[in-house]
Amino acid sequence: xxxxxxxxEDRLLESLFESPSLADDGFSTGVVRKIKRQLWIRRLTLPxxxxxxxxxxxxxxTSLATAISSFSSLIPQDLIGGAVSSIPQFQTIVLGAxxxxxxxxxxxxxxx
Amino acid sequence: MTSExxxxxxxxxxxxxxxxxxxLIRRHQSHVRNxxxxxxxxxxxxxxxxxDCFMHAWDKLQTYSGRxxxxxxxxxxxxxxxxxxxxxxxxxxxxxxxxxxxxDQESRNIVExxxxxxxxxxxxxxxxxxxxxxxxxxxxxxxxxxxxxxATDMPVGTVKSxxxxxxxxxxxxxxxxxxxxx
Numbered sequence: 001x002x003x004x005x006x007x008x009e010d011r012l013l014e015s016l017f018e019s020p021s022l023a024d025d026g027f028s029t030g031v032v033r034k035i036k037r038q039l040w041i042r043r044l045t046l047p048x049x050x051x052x053x054x055x056x057x058x059x060x061x062t063s064l065a066t067a068i069s070s071f072s073s074l075i076p077q078d079l080i081g082g083a084v085s086s087i088p089q090f091q092t093i094v095l096g097a098x099x100x101x102x103x104x105x106x107x108x109x110x111x112x
Numbered sequence: 113m114t115s116e117x118x119x120x121x122x123x124x125x126x127x128x129x130x131x132x133x134x135x136l137i138r139r140h141q142s143h144v145r146n147x148x149x150x151x152x153x154x155x156x157x158x159x160x161x162x163x164d165c166f167m168h169a170w171d172k173l174q175t176y177s178g179r180x181x182x183x184x185x186x187x188x189x190x191x192x193x194x195x196x197x198x199x200x201x202x203x204x205x206x207x208x209x210x211x212x213x214x215x216d217q218e219s220r221n222i223v224e225x226x227x228x229x230x231x232x233x234x235x236x237x238x239x240x241x242x243x244x245x246x247x248x249x250x251x252x253x254x255x256x257x258x259x260x261x262x263a264t265d266m267p268v269g270t271v272k273s274x275x276x277x278x279x280x281x282x283x284x285x286x287x288x289x290x291x292x293x294x
Contacts, residue, residue, distance in 0.1 A: 009279065010251075016232055017251035019146040027145075027159070028137035031166045032130050038167070039128065 050106045061098055065091040117182040125174050133173070137166050140183055143253055144190050150236060150248045151194050161197055165190040184259035191245055191263060198241075238285050243278040250275055 069091045117139070123132035144165060148158035169189045176185050236244050242264075249255045249263060257275075261268045 009283070013247075013251045013279065013282075014254075016235065017150075017248060019150075019252060022142040022145050024138055024141055027141050027162070028134050031137055031163055032134040034163070034167060035130055035133065035170050039130070 046106065046109050050102065050109075054102060057098075061095070062091075065094040068094060114181055118178050121173060121176055121178070121182065124170075133170055136182070140186055141166075143183055144186055147187055147190055147248055147253055148194060150232070150252065151191075151241070151245055153233070153236075157197075161193050162190070164197070165193040168193055180259050180262050181255075183253065184255055184263055187249055187253060187255065188263035194245075235282050235286065238281050239278050243274055243281070246271060246274045247278045 117136065120132045120136050123129045124136065141162065145159060145162045148161045148165070149155055152158045152161060165186070169186060172189065176182065236247075239247060246260055246264065249260045250257075255263065257268045257271045260266070260271045264271070266274075
């Protein structure tokens with residue numbers, strides 16, 4: 001009996017809480033447009049930031065690499081031995097490593 | 113219905129398919145907007161919150177496990193969006209108040225004066241915010257107690273007792289047994 005009263009009350013509450021279905025009226029289109037805009041901004045921001053960062057970092061990095069390579073030339077030749085000629089320039093190694101790190105970070109960020 | 117939702121979610125997540133997500137919005141916008149309208153009281157604010165809700169849903173779509181109904185998950189996002197906005201506007205009101213704009217608070221009433229106050233508004237007004245959200249999820253959106261529990265991060269037992277308390281408040285205040293409805 002009590003259960004039946006409860007059911008009737010529930011049905012009454014359902015009818016009280018019932019709302020007419022709202023027409024879309026461009027709501028979904030508006031949200032999708034916003035999402036697309038956001039996606040484009042995100043897609044452009046990372047490569048742009050990486051490019052700007054690369055441009056900004058390029059000059060200090062090259063001067064650092066030059067400084068390191070000139071420092072390496074101060075080391076006596078007999079300490080390095082004959083193998084030094086087969087090793088690429090220090091500057092190239094540093095630049096390569098920097099580019100590799102930047103590339104990996106960018107790829108991971110883009111994937112994310 | 114639910115499997116179609118799952119397919120659309122899978123398409124939206126795997127291929128960043130905005131068209132699939134658009135279809136999901138079309139299917140559920142009415143429920144979400146009605147839910148937020150009942151919570152916020154202000155239709156314009158509710159529709160803005162619904163937009164934010166779908167934007168958050170898009171960002172978090174990969175976290176939908178497919179275990180419960182999609183609308184249940186969506187209402188969880190909507191409820192969180194609503195609570196966050198309330199917290200923000202409360203903080204904003206505090207800043208305004210400290211700056212000497214206390215009168216501005218009056219304009220942020222739950223029901224706008226130019227909007228018609230319905231029977232439901234009166235019923236909702238006697239409930240706390242939490243009770244209101246749970247009652248609306250249950251009676252207007254038709255979610256199960258388990259789904260409401262998932263949406264509000266509450267145990268099913270607590271959901272049941274909140275609904276019981278809410279019904280009791282409405283019953284005591286308005287004697288809804290005598291209310292005639294079509």
